[in-house]
Amino acid sequence: MALNVTQKLIKNHLVSGEMIPGEEIALTIDQTLTQDATGTLVMLELEAMGLDIAKTEASAQYVDHNLIQQDSKNPDDHLFLESAAKRFGLYYSRPGNGVSHPVHMQRLAKPGKTLLGSDSHTCANGCMGMLAMGAGGIDVALAIAGEPFHVKMPQVWGVKLTGELPDWVSAKDVILELLRRHDVKGGVGKVIEYYGPGVANLRAMDRHVIANMGAELGATGTVFPSDGEIKRFLTEQNRASDWLELLADDGATYDINEELNLSELEPLIAKPSSPGNVVSVKDLVGTPIYQAYIGSSANPGFRDFAIVAEMMKDKKVADGVSLDVNPTSRQMLTDLVKEGHIANLLQAGARLHQAGCNGCIGMGQAPATGRNSLRTTPRNFPGRSGTREDSVFLCSPETAAVSALMGEITDPSTLTMTYPEIKDPVKPTVDEQLLESPLPLQEAKQVKLEKGPNIASIPDMDHMHDTMEIPILLKMGDNISTDEILAGGARVLPFRSNLPEISKFSFEIIDETYYDRAQAIVENGGHAIVAGYNYGQGSSREHAALAPRFLGLRVALVKDFARIHWQNLVNFGILPITFVNETDYDLLEQGDILVLTNLQHHIRKNEPFRITIKNKGLEIEVEHALSARQQDIMKYGGIINWAKSRV
């Protein structure tokens, strides 16, 4: 049977399940990627699992998010991550090396491989003929420990590219066109696979731009073939031997079919405050701007900066416009310096920042109140820039550059100047030494984790008890979000590496007494909570399960669960059960004592079972929806213990 590239990648890594869209499959993971914002917890999880050394072919820990060091917390995390990388046999990329996705592409990505990363833009490396997917931190920790990754078999959405990009139109306009057509949920449950004669007209880094923002369509992944252009790219990186050809078979088919003629594209722009809010740049011409922002994983390439530099040469940024340049990798910045592009940008008035994610994730470069910011970044969700009422537009480097010169949104295709031709550096820089290589096992075992005062190991958690007699500490209503369970933000997030500290914020928004009441009985077997519909909606943060679990939460009894939080509850050993008769919710009150017996048995059987409200002398019927694997995880008291039993 003729296979497309996605199907080949999945077939070669399939551990279990059937390749039928929507069915759960398990895949071998060859490579992983973690960044610093999510990586500290992943490393603590590896420690808790007792992992000796990474089981993957290559795993890399990057430091690119939390580069602002206003106090000791971020630099302490960096030292911890470096020591953890050494301890667990990972590559380590120091602060200043750049954004994980382009650095991974330059140094480690390989056609034909799977890549799992604790960052939603991990999909960017699908540009290299890889199956690259973002996932939660614990999933990546398990992958590092050698466990397969479970995911629903996606539909493969074939996008046939024809034609060639006109002058002043670039890769960003390609993905903006897809967002214009399909909006931010158009890719859910799908892998977008690009093919056709137009692919050859896109350079590897242009494909990165397009693959990266597949995340904005909600896609599971984006896949480009590995062709001669990928060979050229790898050769340039001194990694020709890492190349292999990976193309769709003749006659391969796709679950969904679409065509996009590159020749017909025009400059596009996403208006505030959604990447799907795409219009033609023409429609906004004359809108005043405050900021033009170049860089990020959504436009990380040498050409993405060089084209701006060429357009700015001997010109000056408009008064009152901040031109923020965020290089994406040390190696690329070195080339931009050597080729004279950075000097041109500086002389035009650019603010040159260190290589990293920076303002793309709200770490600096916030715009002034109510002023328009044009960015080449992937996202413009409200407030993501750091400014509460921001006004962020997403566009190509060309559109951002010409608008910075004019002080207002300008369509680059209306310029009279010749479209600058960007030449590659004659001898591109290859920076091999600053991505530190893993230590061999015997050396790695000697490394001590460097834990600053704000970094605490994940405490041991016990296995599930067969019988529980626990009080209901909170009774909540419908639509409780993970923000209410454990807030995000600047007050809470600095404690991301410190479970005892961050747990103090658990349910604080709902009931300030929760922490003290939970603490008081944590040694007596813990407690339960009760809630209504859609419990745990919102952010996927794992701390919203881990922190209450640390305080003794053992059972969540609700009308129904939001999907991701439900998975997180299981992963951290909290039994998620639902009412068989939803009216039983009304029988329960804070302080009631629940008695659950024979739990090992009930969890194994996928049937409703009865629990007792001891103080009221009542029984109610509850049920669970755990898969066989999840039943196993519950038995061990969570995924860390479960993994520990396997490593």
Place this chain on the structure above:
Amino acid sequence: MALNVTQKLIKNHLVSGEMIPGEEIALTIDQTLTQDATGTLVMLELEAMGLDIAKTEASAQYVDHNLIQQDSKNPDDHLFLESAAKRFGLYYSRPGNGVSHPVHMQRLAKPGKTLLGSDSHTCANGCMGMLAMGAGGIDVALAIAGEPFHVKMPQVWGVKLTGELPDWVSAKDVILELLRRHDVKGGVGKVIEYYGPGVANLRAMDRHVIANMGAELGATGTVFPSDGEIKRFLTEQNRASDWLELLADDGATYDINEELNLSELEPLIAKPSSPGNVVSVKDLVGTPIYQAYIGSSANPGFRDFAIVAEMMKDKKVADGVSLDVNPTSRQMLTDLVKEGHIANLLQAGARLHQAGCNGCIGMGQAPATGRNSLRTTPRNFPGRSGTREDSVFLCSPETAAVSALMGEITDPSTLTMTYPEIKDPVKPTVDEQLLESPLPLQEAKQVKLEKGPNIASIPDMDHMHDTMEIPILLKMGDNISTDEILAGGARVLPFRSNLPEISKFSFEIIDETYYDRAQAIVENGGHAIVAGYNYGQGSSREHAALAPRFLGLRVALVKDFARIHWQNLVNFGILPITFVNETDYDLLEQGDILVLTNLQHHIRKNEPFRITIKNKGLEIEVEHALSARQQDIMKYGGIINWAKSRV
């Protein structure tokens, strides 16, 4: 009479007073400098004064401190400052142009002139044959409005330089040697004037290094002659016509005499946590380091970066060491890029930050907990780095660089490598257009101040009342600091441009009810406070007077005042009086009603006068120590009204 350079500068600018050390003199101010952290209040003061246009020869507003934009407050301030610069006829230096002191030196500093700046390192431009002094914001606002600056006539401390710096020893070691000899108070009440044959062996930017850290000796200023080297420097900047020769007369004398033979110097280092804690680098060899930090106004020169780049060429920063490079001006960064130095630094592992003050004032680059940071910055006070328990050492670029390579403190003079010779760029960059020039008066008058939601004008304040009947809202003890009157820190400082908001924190640490109680009677004539000895000690922040004044504080009756806060009280129209009989302090309680009558008369006469405690039927005797000028300021209700009457 033969004069030294300092005496010539003072004589040429003397408005009043006698040139006798310790006597108050008034000086014409030719140039001013404000940065963004202090400048927003200065601009609001100019607005409140009703200034039309700056009366100085050149005034410049720089944006170099608050470059981290995590939300809209800093970028809103930048826009406000740009509009204020346009409105009041100032030069404006946009974010990314660099640190005020080197940029001012490159573009505006002129031999023979006076410079007043709202930044304690303003003294750096004394390297150009200027009398350059730091001062409070309101002093600079008055200077911009054309008022002379009042200061005590300093002693002139002549430092005769002989010899020539050995290899591996540079300008930073000169000033560290002076700090080793005299510690951080050795320069109080003095201007340090360098002369002698060794001066010719120091380049203009090396003199900047030495003049800058005169602030660390507590000196009023540092003065270098304007000689052929300054001519060379100005010619390089396309400003040859701004040069004039300014040397000490033959036979000139100094109040204090000292000699320093450059040839005898060795690499020095200031240990935590004082710039005066200086030892030989030799004494610390082998101490492990976490960070090496290059840049800041204390080592801003092309050579200060180039020497590091040459030392790092084809080498790699030690594992676990963060090499933070903070360029100091756009122009210099451009040259460092063009000459290949930045590429060498990047390839060695440097983190390249935007041009600005950055970590030098705790805006990023904080070190990890308890780890040693070697910095070329001017100060290492505890916690200034952002890390509470930090360990910061001050040293030359040479010492920082070699230590970064080795991962531990290393004496550069023990290296076997040849001391790199740093060549000037053949055609140095001159960046004239990005320092925006002042608008002419008629255009300036049309400019509207751009006030983001967190920027509020200083409200009108009424003139002093001749009779007051006001309650005592607070009675406090001894040694109340300005930190207790109005706290600093991240919670309060973001409101530095918003008097109504920042006033909410007034006396909050002492009595949380103060704000509400003061607000309730602000329209009824205000209130008084009573305190013991040393009232208003600590930081010089003007908000500690301005904010309570906004809430109606009219009279401060205490046993005695700390000097700077006393001046600030007068400046903001709060009458500072002391008990004639200190035991009267015991008669007063919170809630007592003070009646003061015939105040215009009493203030004019420098004699004790009686006030009534109405509810107790008592009279007590009080006095003031206001100068004639201060009496005038009090009459107008503060210096803003006083200045308004004169502009």
